[in-house]
Amino acid sequence: MAEIIKVHGSTLSTAAQRVFACLYEKELEFEFIPVNMAVGEHKKEPFLALNPFGQVPAFEQGDLKLFESRAITQYIAHGYADKGTPLVIPGKQMATLSVWMEVEAHQFDPVASKLNWELVFKPMFGIPTDNAAVEENEAKLGKVLDVYESRLAQSKYLGGDIFTLADLHHLPNISCAMRTHVKKLFDSRPHVSAWVADITSRPAWSKVVAMNK
Amino acid sequence: MAEIIKVHGSTLSTAAQRVFACLYEKELEFEFIPVNMAVGEHKKEPFLALNPFGQVPAFEQGDLKLFESRAITQYIAHGYADKGTPLVIPGKQMATLSVWMEVEAHQFDPVASKLNWELVFKPMFGIPTDNAAVEENEAKLGKVLDVYESRLAQSKYLGGDIFTLADLHHLPNISCAMRTHVKKLFDSRPHVSAWVADITSRPAWSKVVAMNK
Numbered sequence: 001m002a003e004i005i006k007v008h009g010s011t012l013s014t015a016a017q018r019v020f021a022c023l024y025e026k027e028l029e030f031e032f033i034p035v036n037m038a039v040g041e042h043k044k045e046p047f048l049a050l051n052p053f054g055q056v057p058a059f060e061q062g063d064l065k066l067f068e069s070r071a072i073t074q075y076i077a078h079g080y081a082d083k084g085t086p087l088v089i090p091g092k093q094m095a096t097l098s099v100w101m102e103v104e105a106h107q108f109d110p111v112a113s114k115l116n117w118e119l120v121f122k123p124m125f126g127i128p129t130d131n132a133a134v135e136e137n138e139a140k141l142g143k144v145l146d147v148y149e150s151r152l153a154q155s156k157y158l159g160g161d162i163f164t165l166a167d168l169h170h171l172p173n174i175s176c177a178m179r180t181h182v183k184k185l186f187d188s189r190p191h192v193s194a195w196v197a198d199i200t201s202r203p204a205w206s207k208v209v210a211m212n213k
Numbered sequence: 214m215a216e217i218i219k220v221h222g223s224t225l226s227t228a229a230q231r232v233f234a235c236l237y238e239k240e241l242e243f244e245f246i247p248v249n250m251a252v253g254e255h256k257k258e259p260f261l262a263l264n265p266f267g268q269v270p271a272f273e274q275g276d277l278k279l280f281e282s283r284a285i286t287q288y289i290a291h292g293y294a295d296k297g298t299p300l301v302i303p304g305k306q307m308a309t310l311s312v313w314m315e316v317e318a319h320q321f322d323p324v325a326s327k328l329n330w331e332l333v334f335k336p337m338f339g340i341p342t343d344n345a346a347v348e349e350n351e352a353k354l355g356k357v358l359d360v361y362e363s364r365l366a367q368s369k370y371l372g373g374d375i376f377t378l379a380d381l382h383h384l385p386n387i388s389c390a391m392r393t394h395v396k397k398l399f400d401s402r403p404h405v406s407a408w409v410a411d412i413t414s415r416p417a418w419s420k421v422v423a424m425n426k
Contacts, residue, residue, distance in 0.1 A: 052360040053320055066308055068315035075308040095279055095288040102281035105318060107266055147265040 005030040008050060009057030010037050011211040014116070014172035015069040016057040020211065021171050022073040024204035026084040032211075070105065073165055085204070087165050097159035100151075100166035104158075107147075111140045112173035119180040142185055145192050152191035167199050175200055175209065218243040221263060222270030223250050224424040227329070227385035228282040229270035233424065234384050235286040237417035239297040245424075283318065286378055298417070300378050310372035313364075313379035317371075320360075324353045325386035332393040355398055358405050365404035380412050388413055388422070 005023065007030050009016030023030050035041045035056050043054045050058035051067035059066040059075075066072050077087040089097050114137045118129045151158060159166035174196055178186065186196050199205070218236065220243055222229030236243050248254045248269050256267045263271035264280035272279040272288075279285050290300040302310050327350045331342045364371060372379035387409055391399065399409050412418070 052363065053316070053357075064305065064308065066312050068312050068319065071308065071311035071315045074311050078307070079305075092277070092292075094291070095277065095284065098284035098287050099279050099281050102284040103266070106281065144266075150265065 003062035006033055006060040007031070007057050008033045008035050008047065008060070010035055013037075013056045014113070014176060015055070017172035017175075017208050018069040018169055019057050019059065019072050019076075020208045021168055021204055022076050022087065022165070024207045025087060025168065025202075026076055026080050028076070028080060028083065070101070070165075070169060073168065077165055085163065087163075087168065089160060089162070089164060093160055097164055097166050100158040101169060103147075104166060104169045107144050108141075108170060109173065111137045111144060112170075112177055115141065115180070115182050116173060116176045119182065120176055138182060138185065141182065145185055145189055148195075149189040149191050152195050157195070163199065163202070167195070171199060171205055171208075175205070216275035219246055219273040220244070220270050221246045221248050221260065221273070223248055226250075226269045227326070227389060228268070230385035230388075230421050231282040231382055232270050232272065232285050232289075233421045234381055234417055235289050235300070235378070237420045238300060238381065238415075239289055239293050241289070241293060241296065283314070283378075283382060286381065290378055298376065300376075300381065302373060302375070302377060306373055310377055310379050313371040314382060316360075317379060317382045320357050321354075321383060322386065324350045324357060325383075325390055328354065328393070328395050329386060329389045332395065333389055351395060351398065354395065358398055358402055361408075362402040362404050365408050370408070376412065376415070380408075384412060384418055384421075388418070 005028060007016065007019055007023070009019070009032070011017070011020075011032075011034075020032075035047060037056065041047055042051075042056055047058065048054055050060065050065055053067070055067070057067070057069060057072065059072045066075060073087075081088070081090075088094065115134060118134050118137075122129050148158070155161065157163050157167050174186070177183065178196070178200070187193050218241060220229065220232055220236070222232070222245070224230070224233075224245075224247075233245075248260060250269065254260055255264075255269055260271065261267055263273065263278055266280070268280070270280070270282060270285065272285045279288060286300075294301070301307065328347060331347050331350075335342050361371070368374065370376050370380050387399070390396065391409070391413070400406050
């Protein structure tokens with residue numbers, strides 16, 4: 001597996017940031033190949049040969065081509081188990097870790113992504129924010145974070161005692177939401193707030209943030 | 214792992230059906246514990262102790278408690294690798310299988326679930342169907358199935374040459390959608406249509422269908 005890792009994407013993409021964070025945690029070198037989404041490069045060949053759904057990121061390593069950020073991070077975490085931060089837990093505890101990875105994907109991501117779209121990306125593109133959608137998704141996020149508050153009162157990280165992919169997958173959306181008024185939903189829950197401070201201060205995440213500076 | 218498997222849920226729930234299909238493929242015995250969603254049992258204790266998000270199914274085996282259907286199926290597939298249908302592929306091909314599991318979760322499920330909600334469940338509950346949402350999601354599903362048609366022209370199943378979780382996770386939503394006019398979107402694509410006929414005729418899936426008879 002000595003072939004060079006290439007990641008096609010944009011440093012602004014939360015999905016691409018998920019993959020960058022994983023690679024930095026694993027201390028793996030990679031080549032970043034920017035995709036110019038402003039001119040729609042992700043919706044045309046040759047990018048569509050990497051991901052037929054036309055979404056960043058896409059991952060290449062020799063003849064292995066992957067897409068979907070969470071499939072890429074799982075490949076990296078399992079394929080490089082002995083390098084850098086473990087990120088997955090072997091054995092029966094993997095089941096609990098899987099539960100919280102699914103929670104991120106199905107409970108957290110849809111509402112957090114929608115809020116970030118309305119509050120960060122729409123203003124960036126000059127599109128008016130839908131305030132009713134913001135209100136609805138803030139209420140939903142509050143309920144999700146209530147469950148996180150209970151979980152994090154019992155367990156330092158979502159998947160167990162160590163930082164894993166279940167936490168890492170949240171970083172891009174949390175980091176983005178913390179720049180909006182939605183920050184108050186995280187700050188007002190003490191265990192959630194401590195967890196956010198912990199995971200966003202990881203050196204690997206700082207390297208992802210630095211990619212946009 | 215000789216402790217009895219308990220699945221709390223409803224035979225009408227597509228998420229619970231995903232777990233039942235997996236258990237039948239693995240030829241594992243389990244106890245089904247109905248949750249009366251009509252009276253909101255899933256939003257109250259004791260169910261909330263099994264899944265704080267108040268959604269079916271929930272899984273119990275001794276002191277192991279899991280929720281999120283795709284986390285449960287992954288636990289079963291990896292934990293009982295030697296029983297029944299393999300459902301996962303060891304080694305590097307697992308990465309490709311993960312990609313297609315993520316595609317199901319992020320590209321297929323949101324549109325198929327929305328269509329089934331509008332066309333099957335809303336009429337069942339006497340709620341009017343939102344025709345604009347149907348039209349929008351039919352167009353999205355068509356685009357997703359175009360990608361599936363290309364994939365299935367190259368590979369018998371989504372994850373590779375054998376039936377795996379990547380296919381299995383689709384069964385409940387496909388089976389439900391095939392009872393609506395959305396069936397035409399599957400039937401008009403030859404490789405998708407052959408794949409649907411293949412996976413819906415599996416004996417394990419017939420047992421799930423029989424639970425509602």
